[in-house]
Amino acid sequence: MNVSAPEIPAPAGIIAVSDLVKQFGRFAALRGVNAEFDAGKFHVILGDNGAGKTTLLRALAGLTHPTRGGISILGKTPHDASREIGYMAHPLLLYDEMSGIENLRYFARLYEIAGDGRCRQVIQAVGLDPELSRPVGKFSQGMRQRMSLARAILHDPKILLLDEPFSNVDVHSAREMVGLLKGMRDTGKTIFVVTHQAVLLEGVADEFVWMQAGQIVDRTHHLARDLNRAVEP
Amino acid sequence: MRSFWSITLATLTKDIRLEWRSKDALNAMLFFSLLVVVIFVFSFDPLAEESRHIVGGLVWVAFLFAAVVALNQTWARELRNQVLDAYRVSPAPANALFLAKALGNFVLVSLLEALMAPLFVIFYNLRVLGPAWQLIPVALLGTWALVVNGTFFAAMSLRTRSRELMLPLLLFPVSIPAVLGMVAGTTNILTGENPAHFYIVLLLTYDVVFTTACLALFETVLQAE
Amino acid sequence: MKRAFPILAVLTAFLLVCALYLAWTAPTDALQGDVYRIIYYHVPSAWTAFLLFFINFLASVQYLASAKPSTQRAAKWIVIAIGIVGFIAPFIPQVRQQLPVGMYPSSVATTALIITALYFLIGRYFPGQDLDVLAVTTAEVGVVFCTIVLITGPIWARPVWGIWWAPGDIRLTSTLVLWLIYVSYLVLRRFSDSAQTQKLAAVLAVFGALDVPLVYFSIWFFRTQHPQPVIGGGGSIDPGMLRVLLINWGAFLCFAFLVCWSRFRLEKLRREVEEAEALESLLEPAGPAAPSSKANVPLGRGSQ
Numbered sequence: 001m002n003v004s005a006p007e008i009p010a011p012a013g014i015i016a017v018s019d020l021v022k023q024f025g026r027f028a029a030l031r032g033v034n035a036e037f038d039a040g041k042f043h044v045i046l047g048d049n050g051a052g053k054t055t056l057l058r059a060l061a062g063l064t065h066p067t068r069g070g071i072s073i074l075g076k077t078p079h080d081a082s083r084e085i086g087y088m089a090h091p092l093l094l095y096d097e098m099s100g101i102e103n104l105r106y107f108a109r110l111y112e113i114a115g116d117g118r119c120r121q122v123i124q125a126v127g128l129d130p131e132l133s134r135p136v137g138k139f140s141q142g143m144r145q146r147m148s149l150a151r152a153i154l155h156d157p158k159i160l161l162l163d164e165p166f167s168n169v170d171v172h173s174a175r176e177m178v179g180l181l182k183g184m185r186d187t188g189k190t191i192f193v194v195t196h197q198a199v200l201l202e203g204v205a206d207e208f209v210w211m212q213a214g215q216i217v218d219r220t221h222h223l224a225r226d227l228n229r230a231v232e233p
Numbered sequence: 234m235r236s237f238w239s240i241t242l243a244t245l246t247k248d249i250r251l252e253w254r255s256k257d258a259l260n261a262m263l264f265f266s267l268l269v270v271v272i273f274v275f276s277f278d279p280l281a282e283e284s285r286h287i288v289g290g291l292v293w294v295a296f297l298f299a300a301v302v303a304l305n306q307t308w309a310r311e312l313r314n315q316v317l318d319a320y321r322v323s324p325a326p327a328n329a330l331f332l333a334k335a336l337g338n339f340v341l342v343s344l345l346e347a348l349m350a351p352l353f354v355i356f357y358n359l360r361v362l363g364p365a366w367q368l369i370p371v372a373l374l375g376t377w378a379l380v381v382n383g384t385f386f387a388a389m390s391l392r393t394r395s396r397e398l399m400l401p402l403l404l405f406p407v408s409i410p411a412v413l414g415m416v417a418g419t420t421n422i423l424t425g426e427n428p429a430h431f432y433i434v435l436l437l438t439y440d441v442v443f444t445t446a447c448l449a450l451f452e453t454v455l456q457a458e
Numbered sequence: 459m460k461r462a463f464p465i466l467a468v469l470t471a472f473l474l475v476c477a478l479y480l481a482w483t484a485p486t487d488a489l490q491g492d493v494y495r496i497i498y499y500h501v502p503s504a505w506t507a508f509l510l511f512f513i514n515f516l517a518s519v520q521y522l523a524s525a526k527p528s529t530q531r532a533a534k535w536i537v538i539a540i541g542i543v544g545f546i547a548p549f550i551p552q553v554r555q556q557l558p559v560g561m562y563p564s565s566v567a568t569t570a571l572i573i574t575a576l577y578f579l580i581g582r583y584f585p586g587q588d589l590d591v592l593a594v595t596t597a598e599v600g601v602v603f604c605t606i607v608l609i610t611g612p613i614w615a616r617p618v619w620g621i622w623w624a625p626g627d628i629r630l631t632s633t634l635v636l637w638l639i640y641v642s643y644l645v646l647r648r649f650s651d652s653a654q655t656q657k658l659a660a661v662l663a664v665f666g667a668l669d670v671p672l673v674y675f676s677i678w679f680f681r682t683q684h685p686q687p688v689i690g691g692g693g694s695i696d697p698g699m700l701r702v703l704l705i706n707w708g709a710f711l712c713f714a715f716l717v718c719w720s721r722f723r724l725e726k727l728r729r730e731v732e733e734a735e736a737l738e739s740l741l742e743p744a745g746p747a748a749p750s751s752k753a754n755v756p757l758g759r760g761s762q
Contacts, residue, residue: 021740024653026732028740061322064458065653082324091315097251109243110325112236151319382665389661392652402645406638407665410672417680427683435676442668450661453522457654 013039013074015060015159015190020069022055022214029055031214032069037192037207039074039158042185044201045194047211053194054089056211057161060192061087073159083111086157088148090164096137100147101130104154111155118154126150127176141168149177159190166197174200198223240325244333249340251310258306259341266299266345270352279357288357289420292350293412297379299345300338301404304383305397307334312391317455327452335384335447342376362425371422371429374436375415381440382407385447388454411439463719470712477702477709484702493617497699500610502707503603504633506714510600511636514593516577518663521589521656537577544570590656591729593663594647595721597640599714604637626681628674635673639666 015037022030030052037043045053058064059071062078062085073081087093094103104119113119120130126146136147149165160181166174174197182204185191193201198208202223210218210225218225252259273291277284311317320330353359361368383404390399418432477498487494523533547553548563557563584592611630612622625631643666647659695703 023736023740026735026739028736031740063318063321065456082322085322087318087322089315089318091318093314093316093319095247095251095310095316096314097254097310098247106243106247107319107323109240110320110323112239389646389658392654392658393646393649394651395649399646399649403642403662406635406642407669409635409638410669410676413676413680417683421683431679432676435672435679439672442672443665446665446668450522450664453525453654453657453661457652457658 014072015039015074016072017056017060018070018072020056020059020071021067022052022059022064023067028214030059030066033214033216035209035216035219037190039190040185040188041206042181042191042201042204043193043207043209044198044205045192045209045211046196046198050213051211052214053211054163055214057087057089057163057192057194060159061085061161063087081159083155084158086152086155086160088152088160088162088165090167092136092144092148094136094144094148094151097135099133099135100128100139100150101132103136103147104151107151107154113155122150122154123147125153125180127173142170142173145169146173146177149180153184157189159192160184161192163194164196165193166195166200178204237326237329240329241333241336244330245336248310248333248337252337252341259344262299262302262341262345263348265302266295266349267352269295269298270349270356274356284357285359285362285423286420288353288359289418289423290416292353292419293375293415295349295353296342296346296376297408297412299349300342300376300379300383301401303338303341303345304380304387304404305400307338307384307387308391317391321455327455328448330455331384331388331447331451335381338380338384339377342380343372346372346376359423361423363422363429364425365422367422367429367433368419370433371415371418371436374433374440375411375418377440378411378415378436378443379404379408381444381447385451385454388451392457407443411436414439463716466712467716470709470716473705473709473712477706480702480705485696485698487699490618493614496610496614498703498706500607500614501703502710503606503610504629505707506710507600507603507607507633507636509711510596510603510714510718511640513576513580514596514600514640515663515667516573516580517584517589517593517596518660518667520577520581521593521660522664524586524589525657534578537574541570541574544573587729588726590660591722591725593656593660594725595718597643597663598721599718601637601640601644602717603710603714604633604640607633608637626677626684628677628681631677632670632673636666636670639669 017033017035017037020030020033021028033052033056045056047053055064059066060073060078062082071078074084078085094100095106098106100123101116101119104123105116108114108119123130126149128143128146128150136144139147145165145168149162152160152162162181165177169177178200181191181193185204185206193205195201198205206221208220208223209216210220273295277287277291308317311320383400386403386407387400389403390396393399414432414435418429418436421427421429421432481495481498484495484498486492519533523529545567548557548566554563557566580589580592608630611633615624616622623630639662643659643662646662647655650658652658
């Protein structure tokens with residue numbers, strides 16, 4: 001199916017999704033999602049399994065092509081905005097056979113970042129040791145998630161798309177990651193987090209976006225839903 | 234432009250470094266190549282006078298088998314942990330990745346050929362009657378022909394079932410003119426009976442046409458879900 | 459249009475019967491005897507298969523080009539350029555000298571025009587997804603006709619030349635490679651799990667099309683060094699036989715058209731059904747109307 005261009009006039013300061021439909025054969029993962037997200041805010045996406053959260057995130061990252069509808073990221077398509085997007089998901093997105101610093105050095109070349117400095121800085125920011133020569137495949141789960149986050153923020157993207165960053169991570173590491181993300185939001189980054197552990201983000205996130213069966217059913221400022229309220233358009 | 238080649242080089246050196254670290258796959262491929270040569274030696278009697286006429290074909294069929302084994306693992310590391318997604322999300326151009334992978338495969342397959350060729354010379358008591366130096370362009374161009382399309386079709390096969398079967402299935406039909414060129418050219422050089430110029434030109438044309446096609450269409454293949 | 463189908467079917471059946479009758483009663487070949495009559499199946503099948511594969515190629519190129527307006531425009535201009543250059547160039551003396559023996563400038567010019575015309579006709583009558591449906595239709599029917607060529611070829615060759623196959627025979631070998639390419643095309647379509655299967659198949663069709671001239675020339679040169687018997691006969695053909703041949707080709711074309719039309723309609727219906735089902739799943743009320751209390755506030759480590 002063909003992708004249509006974003007159908008909305010998109011001011012540069014927002015991330016806009018219009019009539020987004022994604023079908024995998026007969027299964028509709030996204031059924032017409034319409035939303036605008038302010039830049040510089042921390043959005044948490046919640047919902048049961050199969051609600052479409054991961055599909056939405058992948059569509060924002062440009063990894064999934066919509067069946068219908070459009071996405072505008074700061075006025076550009078996801079593909080054109082790739083420099084401004086940082087993506088992290090459940091798969092590690094790193095080479096098991098290389099150490100953390102070696103992995104980041106390679107990805108730094110992809111983003112045309114010169115020198116080691118930024119790689120080391122980012123590894124330290126997620127609470128790991130840049131000198132560690134152990135290959136990433138031998139890390140604990142928590143360390144792997146943190147290194148994956150390091151890769152996502154390596155090129156200082158304006159927008160972060162994180163899919164289940166806290167899964168299988170111990171509470172201490174998770175809280176540190178939350179602190180890091182909060183700091184990034186405070187410097188003006190836009191953050192989207194898909195998680196089942198939203199309780200960690202209460203008080204930090206600006207908005208909770210509730211999804212159900214491929215649609216956004218509610219958007220709240222706090223981690224509670226009033227089921228009697230009408231759906232926000 | 235400079236960043237394109239820098240990314241290609243970075244990817245290529247990363248692949249070579251990773252391949253060097255875990256030499257298991259490489260060693261297995263080298264041993265496989267040896268086995269293929271031995272099977273051929275038993276199947277086609279090396280004492281026969283006609284051996285010089287058929288060795289061109291035998292050598293390249295053996296190279297083809299070895300190449301398929303090498304090509305099938307082109308994207309294996311990118312599939313584990315879905316690293317390919319990380320590349321797709323980055324602004325790095327798709328063709329830089331393609332060229333790096335193709336060049337890496339070229340080095341790998343050339344290595345396997347460098348092992349197998351002397352074995353053929355030994356087992357078949359080969360003497361080159363024609364201009365031996367022409368074997369070099371035939372080998373280089375022929376290997377690139379297999380590798381450039383092989384890397385491309387390996388990427389196409391990523392989204393199919395029976396991935397390892399799809400690669401040779403897609404590669405072999407399209408490679409037929411190149412295989413004819415390699416085999417006929419090598420045979421002509423070995424026997425010295427006919428000039429091999431045309432086949433070198435054929436291989437060059439094939440390489441130019443298909444390298445262009447691969448570079449033009451790789452982005453489409455990479456972005457396929 | 460749909461009412462024309464039965465009429466066309468009857469007409470085609472009639473044409474096929476006529477063609478068969480003419481094939482039986484055509485003058486006997488001086489050299490080969492009655493065996494040569496297989497030519498009336500072999501050659502029209504080949505021409506039909508090549509035409510269908512060529513349409514597949516044009517449709518695939520258009521399909522790929524239609525992804526972006528800029529590539530679409532570029533492709534249109536390239537095709538127009540091919541038409542103009544192909545029409546004028548063969549008549550220029552320097553170019554005329556370069557043409558291989560037997561290739562008339564007028565036929566080259568006409569072919570160039572046909573290519574351009576076909577491209578625009580296909581674009582006009584098969585918009586959007588129909589291009590891909592056309593591609594898959596022509597590929598499948600083309601493979602069938604190509605199989606007929608490959609079976610009738612050796613059957614013809616064996617009694618006449620004493621061999622089943624000559625590796626240096628350009629036409630038969632090129633047909634074999636074309637068959638292999640399109641069978642791999644169909645396998646790719648069947649085995650691909652991607653959402654972009656159609657694009658991948660179109661890419662493969664382009665690769666195949668680039669390959670065919672290379673196959674042709676590689677075998678052509680191989681033959682100059684290793685002379686081979688020519689299956690399929692060169693040289694001139696009796697005008698009476700030529701007439702029968704063309705009638706047979708006409709009948710085959712009608713038949714191919716009918717089969718393609720049926721297949722096309724079938725594929726379009728199949729896709730419409732799929733879309734309708736997908737649309738249904740899109741519109742139906744999803745999930746339980748009243749979520750349980752658990753869904754209010756996600757607690758704990760999450761359900762894996």
